[in-house]
Amino acid sequence: MTEQNIIDLKNITVTFKNGATPVKAVDNVSLAIPRGDIYGIIGYSGAGKSTLVRVINLLQPPTSGTITVNGQNLQQLPPKALRQARKKVGMIFQHFNLMKSRTVLGNVEYPLLSQKITAAERKQKAQKLLALVGLAEYAATYPSQLSGGQKQRVAIARALANDPEVLISDEATSALDPKTTKAILELLEKLHETLDLTIVLITHEMQVIKTICHNVAVMDAGKIIERGRVASVFTDPQQPLTTDFVETSTNVKAAIERITATVKVDELAADQELIYFNFIGNSAKQSIISDLAQQYKIDVNILFANIDQIDGENVGYMIAIITGDLAGFDQAITKLKDNGVKARRLSQPKGAD
Amino acid sequence: MAALIPNVISMQSEFIQATLETLYMTFFSAIISAILGLLFGILLVVTQPKGILEDALTYSVLDKVVNLLRSIPFIILLAVISPLTQFLIGTTVGTTASLVPLVFGIFPFYARQVQNALLDVDHGVVEAAQSMGSSPSEIIFRVYLREGLPDIIRVSIVTVISLIGLTTMAGAIGSGGLGDIAISIGYARFENDVTFVAMIIILILVFAVQLIGDWIVKKVEHY
Known part of the structure; x- marks a missing residue:
């Protein structure tokens, strides 16, 4: 029980026959998830992330590839053993998937019905789980009377009933408002700490990844296009799609759109440029602006700035109009790059006009 | 009363008998x-x-059997099925003999209704049960039948009401019952009051089924 990776997917491909043309929902993906991690998979809808996580508990059998969970190759297990293995992988869903014919307590008791324990023990365990998610007093109500956030709490309690080692969250916060999302994520983080859970979380919101994940994989068109520690992927995205996610979650994207719509780029003077700066780590604390002004004689007029903390690292974003010696600015930027500052022109470089 | 329904008054025991049939x-x-x-x-x-025990052959056979049986008009089914009735009951006429065509006339209809009721059970809930390691039989009894129960009761009401309708036609093979009285006595002898009262009793039965059914649905439904 000491394997480092609790989940190990190797060369997973899932092909759906959609009429005459087969569609590769997941395309040769390998993914290892360390025990005790909170691993995020982000991608737009249709990227294949839901299909990929369903491969983990074999709800979706892959067309090819191998699945090892907790040292067991799931594909080699007979049906009964597979069902036992599934009990160790809890799952929560975007639409909660509670049974409306059962009370809140009944829903949490459901996974325990197939265990050989007395009705009293079952009820006691379910009540303990409801208390853990903060819904002890709702035991006798029916799911239809609960809010979205409360339903998801019930679903979490139900997913924990079999004492799983892994919890898969399939867009679990996507149907919830931001405040409820935050509360659910806090609950997941608490459970991760107190129950030694490994959490695999898929989402299309970078905010969710930023809030609780340690590692992240970015999926697009069935492939993982980028992966790593959340802090490094966030601060130094390599792929355009990742950059897109990062900029959306930090409001930079909206700011760029707003600014480029209001600042007429061609109305800028010959010695002016619109620049997007990106600071990482300690550079966020350095006095870049005054350096530019003093050493390079460049004025910086800030239009937008934001500093965020991701996994303990400072990440800063700034959009500014610079005025002055543009040739000197290029020099300055090459130098600043070593200190973790990146700059990108939003205005077209002035050509031969 | 005697002026309004003269023939019914003199046929009280027949009416009781027919209602019981x-x-x-x-x-x-x-x-x-x-x-x-x-x-x-x-x-x-x-x-x-994509079902939990996907089996293309079984599905296709059952689907066709249900379609075929549903396509046969009941009045013809009554006659066509008589060799099977003879084999199962030992006679082709009478109240008990009518059970065979009645069952074959109504169960395919009910099967389709049950199928639709169960298809309305949220697939996500079934998937959740699978993710919790439930076996197919657990999913059938603890998820499908339980979550689909209000709809199953609703389609059962509709089916029983249709069935009451079919029993009136079974008079054609000598089954007796209220339909038989309405046609072979009321209609054939121009005793319109007999036909009318037979209809009223059938309506009372139908309303009773509907009321009891609705009451049960209310008891089991939680949304």
């Missing part, structure tokens, strides 16, 4: 059809493409 036919064919219909309906849902 209708109840007898309805009750027993309903019980047998419920078992067959639930079995077929459940099998259709679990063996369908």
